[in-house]
Amino acid sequence: MKSRSSDDFKTPAIAVDYLVPYLPESWTIWECAWGEGYLAKHLSNRGYYVVGDPNWDFFTTEPPFYHCIITNPPYSMKDKFLERCYILDKPFALLLPLTALEGKKRGALYNLYGIQLIIPNKRINFITPSGEGSGAWFQVAWFTWKFNLSRDLIFVSL
Numbered sequence: 651m652k653s654r655s656s657d658d659f660k661t662p663a664i665a666v667d668y669l670v671p672y673l674p675e676s677w678t679i680w681e682c683a684w685g686e687g688y689l690a691k692h693l694s695n696r697g698y699y700v701v702g703d704p705n706w707d708f709f710t711t712e713p714p715f716y717h718c719i720i721t722n723p724p725y726s727m728k729d730k731f732l733e734r735c736y737i738l739d740k741p742f743a744l745l746l747p748l749t750a751l752e753g754k755k756r757g758a759l760y761n762l763y764g765i766q767l768i769i770p771n772k773r774i775n776f777i778t779p780s781g782e783g784s785g786a787w788f789q790v791a792w793f794t795w796k797f798n799l800s801r802d803l804i805f806v807s808l
Contacts, residue, residue, distance in 0.1 A: 659776035669720070682706070728744070732756060748790065764795065
């Protein structure tokens with residue numbers, strides 16, 4: 651899946667660390683925006699079975715079996731990813747900027763389907779195209795659906 655270079659921020663392990671306590675160990679995970687496989691590797695290192703392929707198109711392809719979708723999608727395509735995730739009707743966790751709470755289209759989706767967030771207490775450092783870690787100039791959270799969290803907003807300490 652092609653995205654703008656400004657979308658090319660790879661997921662660091664710490665982002666997975668604060669999602670794992672809410673993720674059933676038995677779930678097979680579809681990482682649908684595979685990229686270079688950072689997120690899949692971090693999940694696999696924690697014992698999860700991850701399916702996906704960097705050549706699959708999330709909007710036209712679906713693996714034969716999975717329990718949930720977990721990904722850090724290109725932020726320029728967040729509306730399309732959210733809409734597709736709801737249509738697939740599987741639990742999902744999308745790592746998105748908190749500003750993804752804004753907007754008419756996303757607001758309508760959240761109103762119709764619901765959304766729960768897992769929010770860290772500080773910004774995370776993404777892995778940039780140069781391979782360097784870079785502090786984000788924005789706050790991110792895991793936007794989840796059908797994870798049956800105890801509250802709609804969960805704040806975690808990193």
